[in-house]
Amino acid sequence: MAFAPSGLLQGQRFTVVGAAGFVGSRLCATLRARGAQVWAPARVESWPWHGPLGHVIYCAGLTADYLARPFDTVRAHVSHLAEVLQHGLQQGAIDSLVYLSSTRLYDALGDGLAQEDAVLPMAPANPRHLYDLSKGLGESLCHVAGQGRARVVRLACVYEGPGDADGFLPALLRQVQAARGAGTGVVAVDSSPYFARDYVHVDDVIEALIRIALRGREPVYNLASGANVSNAELFAYLEQRSGCRIQALLDTVPGPVPTISIDRLGTELQWRPRPLFDVLDRILDTDPGAPISC
Helix, strand or coil, X not given: CCCCCHHHHCCCEEEEECCCCHHHHHHHHHHHHCCCEEECCCCCCCCCCCCCCXXXXXXXXXXXXXXXXXXXXXXXXXXXXXXXXXXXXXXXXXXXXXXXXXXXHHXXXXXXXXXXXXXXXXXXXXXXXXXXXXXXHHHHHHHHHCCCCEEEEEECXXXXXXXXXXXXXXXXXXXXXXXXXXXXXXXXXXXXXXXXXXXXXXXXXXXXXXXXXXXXXXXXXXXXXCCEEEHHHHHHHHHHHHCCEEEECCCCCCCCCXXXXXXXXXXXXXXXXXXXXXXXXXXXXXXXXXXXXX
């Protein structure tokens, strides 16, 4: 889904924090392709606070390794953000700021519909909540110190395809592809069929981030597909597409997870994501290396 022809971002200035990451790198490429001026500061690079930064999109963060790197997690989610807000806004260098948070903050809510105004339960004694608390503090900084120009985006599981470096879904696609190549016909997955996630394609994510940066008015947006897909549904789909048999090595039954509401993005900015299986159909139909049959 195209937001605008490339020329319509001519003259727009963006600063992308975390440009070396999965979302940040693709965001930079899209912005430049559409004619925007993009600055992607390196981690140790000095910032020109006196100059215009334009629309800042803050993609920096840690996910899987946050427990092994707690201090880096807090620096990425809070400390550097505080510096950007403090100096950038004081100097009038920022037109808008979009801070990438996570829909993982809703996990403790259990079953139901997770909307942006939900009260988020967090437990400081729970090691896993180091991530939640640091993202929550980053969100709070945006609300308190953002001068009405900061937007929080709670992001679901982002994917592109089998080539992604991280993520359960890309790894699963690679496993099926490897089984096809080896002719084994069986894929053993170190997970449970009962786990469920909300998957949103990176192209739809970038589209939404640009719209929020340029036209967003609300303080918080959920950026997700709005539908949870269980591993059991994924396994059945891939078995049908590939002919492989997928064997789950775990049978853990987790607690219920909420469904993420995306009504705000749809109503205000006319954004609609593509369903996971529609995108996978396209990937598997066009990728010659994708798993077709075992």
